[in-house]
Structures are given as C-alpha cells and as structure tokens.
Amino acid sequence: MHVIAGLGICSISPTVAAAPTQLLVSGPSQRCLDIYMGSQEPATPAIIFDCHGRINQQWEYTAAGELRTFDGARCLDVRAASTQPTAIVQSYPCHGRANQKWTIKPDKTIVSAQSGLCLTVQGGRTVNGTGIDMWPCQGLAHQQWSFSAVPPSTNDTQAPTPPSGLAISALTCRSATLTWKAATDNVGVAYYDIYRDGQALGTVNASTLTAQLTLTPGASWGLYVNARDGAGNVSQASTTLPLKVPQCETDTQAPSVPTGLRGSVSGTTATLAWNASTDNVGVTGYDVYRNSTKVGSTSSLGYVDSGLAAETTYQYTVAARDAQGNVSPRGTTLSLTSGKSCTDVICSAAQVAAETDIPWGLAALPDGTVLYSRRDAQDIIRLDPVTGTKTSLGTIPNVQGTDGEGGLLGIAVPAGFPDADNWLYVFHTSPTDNRIVRVRYVNGKLDVASLEVLLKGIGRNKFHNGGRLRFGPDGKLYAATGDGQNGPFAQDIRQLSGKILRLNPNGTPPADNPFGNYVWSYGHRNPQGLAFDASGRLWEQEFGDSQDETNLIVKGGNYGWPNCEGVISRAGTGCATAGYVAPKYTYRNTEASCSGIAIVGNALYVGCLAGKRLYRSEISGSSLVNVRQFFVGTYGRIRTVEPSIDGNLWMTTSDAAGDKDSIPNNTNTQILKIILKP
Known part of the structure; x- marks a missing residue:
C-alpha cells in the first residue's frame, strides 16, 4: 500500500468490482486522472493533477466498460474516435460507442476497446496539467494506473490566499516579466491566473511564479494575479500593480490639421465629416469641438452630434491626435443651425445632477x-x-x-x-x-x-x-x-x-x-x-x-x-x-464594455464604458436591427441607462479616475436625462 501526500489515500488493486467511485492514480507522479479545471463541457481534456478527490477526479468503472466521472454525467472518451497513437483523451457525454469502452488489465494498464492502445501520460511527464493520450501498450510506468479510494471528505471549499509581492522587470515597450510571491492553500495551489483590468492574460502552473507579458506601447494597465486550487476555488485578487508601458520611440510631432470639414443638420442632429490627417507615426483619433468645447472623440472621419437645442447656431471644429498625445491645431470652423424640432430618435440630453462618486x-x-x-x-x-x-x-x-x-x-x-x-x-x-x-x-x-x-x-x-x-x-x-x-x-x-x-x-x-x-x-x-x-x-x-x-x-x-x-x-x-x-x-x-441596458418601446439602448457611447437598436422579432451609435466620446464612460417614468431615458456616467478602486468621492460623474422622439 502507499499514501498520496496530503490526502492519506490507500491504494487498492485495480478491479472491475471496486468501489463505485474511485481515484485513478498514475504511478510515476502519484497524481490523479483529472478533467481539466473541473469543466463539464464536452471535449474537455483529461490531465494528471494533484489528488484532491473532487468530482472531476472520481471515476466509476461500469459493467459496460465505461469510465464515468461527474457522478456519471461524463465518460472518458478518445477524441474523434481516433485509433491512432497520440489521440487525445477527453471527457464527453456518454454514448456507449467503442471509443468510450475500456479494459483494465492485471498489469494496471487501461486499454481502449476500439484501438487496443493504452491510456498514457504524455511523454511520461509528471508535472501537474500533463495531458493524456493513447499509445501502444508497452507496460511503461506512465501507462500504469492504480485505483484508490476516495477520501472521506473531499469537499474542499477553502480558497487560497491572494498572491502578493507583484513586481515588474525587464520592461520594454513590447514585453515585461511579472513575478509574485506564492499563495497558500489548505490542500495546495494549482494555478495562477494573470489579469489586467479584468481581462485575462494567461494561466501558469503553481510551480511557476512568473509570467512573460506581451504589452501594448503606451498603455496603462492594472495587473493582478489570482490563485486557484485543484478543487476550483479561486482566491481574491492580489493588490493591483500599476504599469505604464513606455512608447517604443519618442514622438513629439503632431498630426496635420484636419481639412474639408463639412456637415448637415436634420432637426436637432448634426452630422459631420472631414478629410483624414497625416502623421509621422500614425493618427489614432479625432476630437470634435462644439462652440470651443470638446464634445466627442472618434477614430472615424465622421461624427453625429445629437440632442441639440432647436433653432440654435453651433460652431464646429476638429483636431487630430496620435498615440503619444500630440494634438494638431483645430481646422477651419463650420457653422450649422439646428432645425425647429426633433427629427431623429434622440432629441436632447441634459445634465440633471453632478456626482463625486459612481452612480x-x-x-x-x-x-x-x-x-x-x-x-x-x-x-x-x-x-x-x-x-x-x-x-x-x-x-x-x-x-x-x-x-x-x-x-x-x-x-x-x-x-x-x-x-x-x-x-x-x-x-x-x-x-x-x-x-x-x-x-x-x-x-x-x-x-x-x-x-x-x-x-x-x-x-x-x-x-x-x-x-x-x-x-x-x-x-x-x-x-x-x-x-x-x-x-x-x-x-x-x-x-x-x-x-x-x-x-x-x-x-x-x-x-x-x-x-x-x-x-x-x-x-x-x-x-x-x-x-x-x-x-x-x-x-x-x-x-x-x-x-x-x-x-x-x-x-x-x-x-x-x-x-x-x-x-x-x-x-x-x-x-x-x-x-x-x-x-x-x-x-x-x-x-x-457595456454595463447597462434599457428598453423603451421597441428600442434597446446600451450604455458602454470603454466604448464611451450609447448604442440604440430596434427589436425585430428575436433580432436586433438598425444598430446605431450616439454620444461617442461626448460623456465619457457610460455606466447605466434606465427608462424614465415619462418614456425617456436616465443615463449615468462612470469617470475613469475612480472607476477601478473603492475610494469614495474621488470621481467626476453625471446623471443625465435623455429625451427621445415621441
């Protein structure tokens, strides 16, 4: 008999008549046959992993020759019913075909009834996360499996501690090395998940406390790491490490002035267009000014300014900018006068209240x-x-x-x-x-x-x-x-x-x-x-x-x-x-990166944060059609939209300054009333 470290699981001889659910332990590594990340999705790969006894490591060998897991909901399966060596082994809904049938031999090998090949740890490796495939039966140590009893208590619900000590080294405009200090866990940390501002950058095994990052020049990121154990419990996040990525080259030259500004008015909506600017590196966007106040930003060569006052003259200018913040002088001024009444779907927008926190x-x-x-x-x-x-x-x-x-x-x-x-x-x-x-x-x-x-x-x-x-x-x-x-x-x-x-x-x-x-x-x-x-x-x-x-x-x-x-x-x-x-x-x-939606009549409105815009689409049956964008960059990050009692919209913003922290009253936001066309 032997004991698997940390769990005290005693091995028993492989047998068809063994206990209903057991662990399958690979000899060289003493790690268990596991379904990756505990996922029940069809075609999730089988791997070896530290034995924790959770449901994705519990196997039942049935009278029909199946190896079932997840309380019988999934079967061990040879992907694509392949009979070739190196065919991938996975979990899949049970269907009773030959690529889900197995024979357990006295020499502790597990043989596919379809191909006659053996269940094998890829390359004989012993590290966590090593995949499982099929290989000719040679009695190799990494083809041998022992059944072990499931420990009395496998309900590990305790998450690891957060990782700590995040640091950046070897920083360039395109790459960097991120390191951190290990988290702890009652059973054992299995993975570390690396994020920047909520977006996944990658996952590494617990034996690795470093990650190579691919960066975007000029970006400002908030990096953090979560720890995850074999039972799927995820830690709270580490402290965020701010990272300002340098530019690859110094650029002090502003783009050329936009030319050819032109436009038209329909009711209380103005539509603008202009010619492209040039730059020594590249133009990244345009800022639109109404009466000398910036009202929007766009990466296209046009802008729609909605919700104007009726019968009012407005002066528009446009400036170009590049990735390093160089801004051109504004171009020539275009004068447009709005109509007598609203003719578009959005008639006006007005601030009702200002806020210092995030509504x-x-x-x-x-x-x-x-x-x-x-x-x-x-x-x-x-x-x-x-x-x-x-x-x-x-x-x-x-x-x-x-x-x-x-x-x-x-x-x-x-x-x-x-x-x-x-x-x-x-x-x-x-x-x-x-x-x-x-x-x-x-x-x-x-x-x-x-x-x-x-x-x-x-x-x-x-x-x-x-x-x-x-x-x-x-x-x-x-x-x-x-x-x-x-x-x-x-x-x-x-x-x-x-x-x-x-x-x-x-x-x-x-x-x-x-x-x-x-x-x-x-x-x-x-x-x-x-x-x-x-x-x-x-x-x-x-x-x-x-x-x-x-x-x-x-x-x-x-x-x-x-x-x-x-x-x-x-x-x-x-x-x-x-x-x-x-x-x-x-x-x-x-x-x-949209947070809030509202429906008024047959129109769906979507407020977006990173996109800094309001989408409007029409509900037609079960489809969304005639998708349009409003207020692109006008009000910054839009958090919430809600129907008002009078058939219009409430809209709130979420300024970037305090959007990613828990500090009260450190931001500048708005609550606006959007008047829709009746």
Whole structure:
C-alpha cells in the first residue's frame, strides 16, 4: 500500500468490482486522472493533477466498460474516435460507442476497446496539467494506473490566499516579466491566473511564479494575479500593480490639421465629416469641438452630434491626435443651425445632477424622482430632477469594495413601489461574497433595522461581480451575477456565479425555476444589463474578455462561457457545442464594455464604458436591427441607462479616475436625462 501526500489515500488493486467511485492514480507522479479545471463541457481534456478527490477526479468503472466521472454525467472518451497513437483523451457525454469502452488489465494498464492502445501520460511527464493520450501498450510506468479510494471528505471549499509581492522587470515597450510571491492553500495551489483590468492574460502552473507579458506601447494597465486550487476555488485578487508601458520611440510631432470639414443638420442632429490627417507615426483619433468645447472623440472621419437645442447656431471644429498625445491645431470652423424640432430618435440630453462618486444602480419612481446607488460611498441617494436636490437616504451596512468593480451595485423596486411594504432591493459586495438584500423605504429614509438578506454566497472578486437587478412582469426579481473570475463556476448550475438568478420577492426560489434552485440561465462571464421588452422577454448585456454580447435570455439557457465568448470559441467544442444559446449581437471590447441596458418601446439602448457611447437598436422579432451609435466620446464612460417614468431615458456616467478602486468621492460623474422622439 502507499499514501498520496496530503490526502492519506490507500491504494487498492485495480478491479472491475471496486468501489463505485474511485481515484485513478498514475504511478510515476502519484497524481490523479483529472478533467481539466473541473469543466463539464464536452471535449474537455483529461490531465494528471494533484489528488484532491473532487468530482472531476472520481471515476466509476461500469459493467459496460465505461469510465464515468461527474457522478456519471461524463465518460472518458478518445477524441474523434481516433485509433491512432497520440489521440487525445477527453471527457464527453456518454454514448456507449467503442471509443468510450475500456479494459483494465492485471498489469494496471487501461486499454481502449476500439484501438487496443493504452491510456498514457504524455511523454511520461509528471508535472501537474500533463495531458493524456493513447499509445501502444508497452507496460511503461506512465501507462500504469492504480485505483484508490476516495477520501472521506473531499469537499474542499477553502480558497487560497491572494498572491502578493507583484513586481515588474525587464520592461520594454513590447514585453515585461511579472513575478509574485506564492499563495497558500489548505490542500495546495494549482494555478495562477494573470489579469489586467479584468481581462485575462494567461494561466501558469503553481510551480511557476512568473509570467512573460506581451504589452501594448503606451498603455496603462492594472495587473493582478489570482490563485486557484485543484478543487476550483479561486482566491481574491492580489493588490493591483500599476504599469505604464513606455512608447517604443519618442514622438513629439503632431498630426496635420484636419481639412474639408463639412456637415448637415436634420432637426436637432448634426452630422459631420472631414478629410483624414497625416502623421509621422500614425493618427489614432479625432476630437470634435462644439462652440470651443470638446464634445466627442472618434477614430472615424465622421461624427453625429445629437440632442441639440432647436433653432440654435453651433460652431464646429476638429483636431487630430496620435498615440503619444500630440494634438494638431483645430481646422477651419463650420457653422450649422439646428432645425425647429426633433427629427431623429434622440432629441436632447441634459445634465440633471453632478456626482463625486459612481452612480451605479438607478430606479425611477412613480413621482418622477429617482433613487440611485453610489458604489464606493455605499449609500442610496434620492434625486429630484426638477430642482436638482439630492438627499441621502442612508448607508447600506456590510458593503465592502474590491478595489475594482465591487461595492454597492444594483437597486430595484417592485411594481407599485412605494406601497404598503416599501421594500427597496439591493445587490452589493460584502467582505465575503456578493449578496441580495432588501430594506424598507420609510418616510423618505432607509430603515436599516429592517434589512433582510435574501440571498448570499454569490462569488465575489476584484472584477466580475455582475450586480444588476430587475423585476420582471411576472413579479419575480432577476439578478445578474458575474463568475467571480472563476470561469468553470459559470457552467456549474450548483453555483450562483456567472448566472441570471430568479427569486421570489421574499428571497425564496420560485417553484418553476428550471433547475430547482435560483438559477434561471447560466454560462455567463460578467452580465450587468437586464431589461424586459413589451413581450415580457428578458434581454441581457454581458462583458466579454475580447467580445461583448447582447443576449435574449431563455429559461434554462446555457450561454457558453468560458468555452464560448460571443462567437469566439475558447475551449472544448467552443461555440459549436450543441445547446449553447448564441448572442443576438456582439461588439468589440474597444467599442463596447457595456454595463447597462434599457428598453423603451421597441428600442434597446446600451450604455458602454470603454466604448464611451450609447448604442440604440430596434427589436425585430428575436433580432436586433438598425444598430446605431450616439454620444461617442461626448460623456465619457457610460455606466447605466434606465427608462424614465415619462418614456425617456436616465443615463449615468462612470469617470475613469475612480472607476477601478473603492475610494469614495474621488470621481467626476453625471446623471443625465435623455429625451427621445415621441
């Protein structure tokens, strides 16, 4: 007998009549046969990994000759039914064909019934993450497997500590070396995931405390690292390391002056165009000025300026800029006069209030006032748009930021609010998790003593907290939850992360939810926008790693993350996986990173952060058509859009200065009223 370090697992002889679920241990490494990252996605590779006894290492050898895992939901499978050496071994839904049948031999080899080849650790390597393939049976040590009993307790739910000591060396304009100090874990750290501002840069094994980064010249990044153990638990993020990437060459020459500025007016919308500027390195964009005030930025040769005052003359000029911030003089002035009335879909935009914090969630009340949450200041504000008066209703207790996207997030009120109960519903980050609470709104204040925690245990992290709340026409509360930077949890319907959740107003799961719990849909990365159309259908806006998406949510639907992002395949069979629900529209991150959506009539409005614009599209059946962009660069980063009581829009901004920290009142943001064409 032998013992696997840390678990005290005793080996037993391989036998068809062994215990129903067991571990399969590779002889040379004493590591277990494992399905990568615990993913149940079809075609997820098999690997060897430190034995932790979780469900993705538990194997049942059936009377039919199958090796089943995930409580029998997946079978060990030879990819593409190949009979050739080096064929990849994976997990796949069980179908009973020969490439999922195995014979266990007395010499501890496991032989494919289809090819006669042996289950083999690739290259005889012993490190964590080594893949499994097929090879002619030669009785080699790395072809020998021992069954071992599953330890009595394999429910490892303790996450590693955050990594520390991040440092940069060998910095150039294109590359750098990132190092950090090891995290600790009750069982053992398995991987480190490297991020910049919420975007994944890569993953390394726990034996590696360094990563080579490919950089973008001139970029400003916030780098951090998460630790992950073999059971799939992810640490909170390390402290962020700011990185300013140098330019590859010094450039002090400004672009040439834009020429040929021309334009036209339709009602209260002006459309501009101009000729391209030149530069010694390259023009990266153009700044548009109205009456000497910059109102927008664009990388194209045109700009649409919406929401002008009627019968008013405006003076426009344009300047060009390059990647190093050199700006040309402004070109010639163009004078345009707006029409008598609005002829476009957006008629005007006006600031109703300024803010020093980030207005995140917003709810319009029947009396025309609005309530909004301040993410980092952690209080709820009542705004009277007629007078501009702001009144703090009180601070939500137990809120904690994440030095990123966490804090006091979405709010929602049920139909009829304020009513006899006066419940205000809130999504927030706590010191341990994300949670949904409700608190009574009494005499213009929050009755904090009435606060009830409806749902807790939603995964939190520096980024990917989700946070939007919306009541549906069915009277149920819908909540968007991020994956907490733990992608596989988005595919696990037992987890609350990476989901759209559906709750009764009292916090219980509705009886008609698809999986008998709170989960309404799954496979989401970082959903934030939620809106219902006139047909009662739920639309959702989701941050992607490189591609954002607008989804039409269906009961029980799987939206693919982390194996499919938008229309980009990432793992397994990716977006081609049967059953995945495809997005209705996708966007490049640089033109999107959208947080809030609203539906007015048959139009869907999407507010975007990195894209600094408002998208408008029309809902036609189950499609989005006539997609247009407004306010490109005019108001900076747009966080939230919500319908107003009078059939228009509320819109809030999220200035970059304080958008990635948890410091209250360190930003300059706006709350705007957008008037739509009747």
